[in-house]
Amino acid sequence: MKLATIHDGTADGRLVVVARDLAHVVPAGGIARTLQEALERWDDVRRPLEALSDGLNAGTAPDARPSAAVRFMAPLPRAWQWLDGSAFPQHGILMAKAFHRAPAEAEWPLMYQGLSHLFYGPTDDVPFVAEADDVDFEGELAVVTGPVPMGADRTRAGASIRLLVQINDWSLRRYAPLEMRTGFGWILAKPACSVAPIALTPDELGAAWRDHRVLATLHVERNGERFGAVPTTEMAHGFDELIAHAARTRPLCAGTLIGSGTVSHSRYREVGSCCISERRAIEMIDHDGTASTPYLRFGERVRMLALAEEADVPLFGVLDQRVTGPSG
Amino acid sequence: MKLATIHDGTADGRLVVVARDLAHVVPAGGIARTLQEALERWDDVRRPLEALSDGLNAGTAPDARPSAAVRFMAPLPRAWQWLDGSAFPQHGILMAKAFHRAPAEAEWPLMYQGLSHLFYGPTDDVPFVAEADDVDFEGELAVVTGPVPMGADRTRAGASIRLLVQINDWSLRRYAPLEMRTGFGWILAKPACSVAPIALTPDELGAAWRDHRVLATLHVERNGERFGAVPTTEMAHGFDELIAHAARTRPLCAGTLIGSGTVSHSRYREVGSCCISERRAIEMIDHDGTASTPYLRFGERVRMLALAEEADVPLFGVLDQRVTGPSG
Numbered sequence: 001m002k003l004a005t006i007h008d009g010t011a012d013g014r015l016v017v018v019a020r021d022l023a024h025v026v027p028a029g030g031i032a033r034t035l036q037e038a039l040e041r042w043d044d045v046r047r048p049l050e051a052l053s054d055g056l057n058a059g060t061a062p063d064a065r066p067s068a069a070v071r072f073m074a075p076l077p078r079a080w081q082w083l084d085g086s087a088f089p090q091h092g093i094l095m096a097k098a099f100h101r102a103p104a105e106a107e108w109p110l111m112y113q114g115l116s117h118l119f120y121g122p123t124d125d126v127p128f129v130a131e132a133d134d135v136d137f138e139g140e141l142a143v144v145t146g147p148v149p150m151g152a153d154r155t156r157a158g159a160s161i162r163l164l165v166q167i168n169d170w171s172l173r174r175y176a177p178l179e180m181r182t183g184f185g186w187i188l189a190k191p192a193c194s195v196a197p198i199a200l201t202p203d204e205l206g207a208a209w210r211d212h213r214v215l216a217t218l219h220v221e222r223n224g225e226r227f228g229a230v231p232t233t234e235m236a237h238g239f240d241e242l243i244a245h246a247a248r249t250r251p252l253c254a255g256t257l258i259g260s261g262t263v264s265h266s267r268y269r270e271v272g273s274c275c276i277s278e279r280r281a282i283e284m285i286d287h288d289g290t291a292s293t294p295y296l297r298f299g300e301r302v303r304m305l306a307l308a309e310e311a312d313v314p315l316f317g318v319l320d321q322r323v324t325g326p327s328g
Numbered sequence: 329m330k331l332a333t334i335h336d337g338t339a340d341g342r343l344v345v346v347a348r349d350l351a352h353v354v355p356a357g358g359i360a361r362t363l364q365e366a367l368e369r370w371d372d373v374r375r376p377l378e379a380l381s382d383g384l385n386a387g388t389a390p391d392a393r394p395s396a397a398v399r400f401m402a403p404l405p406r407a408w409q410w411l412d413g414s415a416f417p418q419h420g421i422l423m424a425k426a427f428h429r430a431p432a433e434a435e436w437p438l439m440y441q442g443l444s445h446l447f448y449g450p451t452d453d454v455p456f457v458a459e460a461d462d463v464d465f466e467g468e469l470a471v472v473t474g475p476v477p478m479g480a481d482r483t484r485a486g487a488s489i490r491l492l493v494q495i496n497d498w499s500l501r502r503y504a505p506l507e508m509r510t511g512f513g514w515i516l517a518k519p520a521c522s523v524a525p526i527a528l529t530p531d532e533l534g535a536a537w538r539d540h541r542v543l544a545t546l547h548v549e550r551n552g553e554r555f556g557a558v559p560t561t562e563m564a565h566g567f568d569e570l571i572a573h574a575a576r577t578r579p580l581c582a583g584t585l586i587g588s589g590t591v592s593h594s595r596y597r598e599v600g601s602c603c604i605s606e607r608r609a610i611e612m613i614d615h616d617g618t619a620s621t622p623y624l625r626f627g628e629r630v631r632m633l634a635l636a637e638e639a640d641v642p643l644f645g646v647l648d649q650r651v652t653g654p655s656g
Contacts, residue, residue, distance in 0.1 A: 080445035112512040117408035185513020
């Protein structure tokens with residue numbers, strides 16, 4: 001099942017079911033008004049939503065309308081919690097090597113708490129204060145959970161996965177190392193993220209969902225040119241483990257987002273990267289500490305989509321955005 | 329004006345206005361159902377709420393009921409954003425000295441993003457996974473903001489302050505230094521906070537509100553014995569500056585909480601501390617690295633209240649809670 005949220009003038013938007021080929025949507029208002037509401041009443045709404053989805057895919061949903069006629073928001077335009085991991089080790093290895101520091105070590109998955117009161121929609125312009133803040137993108141995947149009790153084990157954590165989403169975790173590199181040094185994590189370096197339009201139930205992935213990981217390729221374009229086409233296959237921790245870590249000393253509420261961190265792959269020379277800073281790190285390693293790829297300037301476009309093997313419909317639809325100055 | 333939220337079976341509870349002497353409350357449902365809703369429509373609801381408050385204080389509010397007959401939740405039982413500073417330098421100085429490390433340095437206020445989907449109410453039992461996690465309290469103050477645009481200056485940030493609250497930022501010391509070392513901030517070390525029942529508009533403080541700081545004394549008791557009676561007068565950064573820092577690269581939504589960090593004072597030997605770890609740090613400094621005050625065990629009680637000079641009504645009411653194991 002594919003779900004999405006469309007603009008209706010409210011902060012949380014309106015829940016729709018999306019056809020398998022992404023061509024049509026159908027309002028789900030009779031079942032749940034918003035995705036957050038659906039997540040809070042999941043056991044009650046799942047079957048009715050699936051029935052609506054079946055009707056839409058069979059061409060028998062009376063209220064279906066073309067996707068081109070609606071404007072998508074992020075599936076959760078705001079969420080109560082967003083915890084982002086760093087589960088692709090290749091990214092950390094390259095960053096550490098470029099900056100001559102030891103890779104971050106911990107006996108558990110790396111994770112930070114991010115801003116969650118605002119997620120940009122897939123075609124929204126994304127405003128930043130200043131180009132000098134070194135604006136970067138980070139392509140990644142995330143799960144949306146149901147409620148998870150404090151101390152849940154991996155099995156229970158894995159069973160709490162309701163939906164998968166694709167995220168661009170915009171990052172301001174000027175601040176990242178300075179904030180890391182304080183130990184307090186990132187405030188300035190991590191403004192709001194963007195989310196691709198479609199949220200998938202795991203069964204929708206078929207064989208591309210294995211060991212609580214998505215097996216796909218994340219395609220990233222900068223101003224229409226390929227930046228990376230990176231397999232999402234090298235997650236060191238499955239989403240079950242990331243959720244269990246997040247819930248180790250706290251309960252999670254329905255609608256919690258848990259992210260994978262930047263997608264990265266050991267064949268990085270061939271497949272490219274999902275963020276500028278990783279490409280710059282590779283340049284620094286190759287050229288005595290000198291990076292040549294610039295960070296984003298206002299007006300540049302970033303496009304991301306994920307494809308499973310032999311499929312041509314982007315799993316999560318398309319993120320396609322323009323970076324702007326503070327006033328748009 | 330004093331506001332609070334009482335249990336009504338919903339996640340966000342029901343907004344009430346509280347009398348100046350805390351003896352009575354009156355439902356504000358005709359004006360706004362929840363505090364979050366009031367914060368989102370502040371310009372429309374402020375005067376009606378003040379009129380209700382005036383009636384309550386004059387004894388003419390028809391729906392007034394005794395505070396003893398209701399059960400308070402946290403003013404915001406869940407919030408879209410909670411950013412906690414560390415604005416009392418004495419705390420950092422003592423911690424650094426005890427652990428022989430350099431104090432955290434940054435060209436801006438220290439701040440981390442905390443869990444905000446759950447705030448415990450003032451008399452709720454507070455469950456933790458294990459005593460071995462080194463359960464500690466942290467007494468502090470916080471502001472609740474209106475909307476703040478990205479890049480707001482201090483003047484605009486200061487003008488966005490809607491309410492003041494008092495927080496116990498429960499902390500698991502076993503994890504704190506390990507998570508700091510990753511640079512990603514705290515997930516395991518920072519479970520949900522508790523909040524005292526009353527949220528105040530700044531004008532309610534009179535002379536105890538100066539330079540965007542609260543001038544009061546935070547009284548902390550552990551199992552009925554005084555742990556600290558610490559003046560809140562040594563904040564290095566006013567709340568205006570903390571808000572401006574938080575908003576430097578992101579907008580803040582109405583209902584954002586911004587915290588002061590643990591209250592601490594340079595006359596710590598006389599006034600005590602607002603968290604166990606600081607008292608242990610003082611013991612370590614005095615006794616060759618040996619701390620004697622234990623962290624909390626299940627069943628212990630922690631009580632906190634703030635008093636302004638010559639006042640005997642606790643500014644924010646009373647936080648009085650019992651620490652329990654994971655199943656209560």
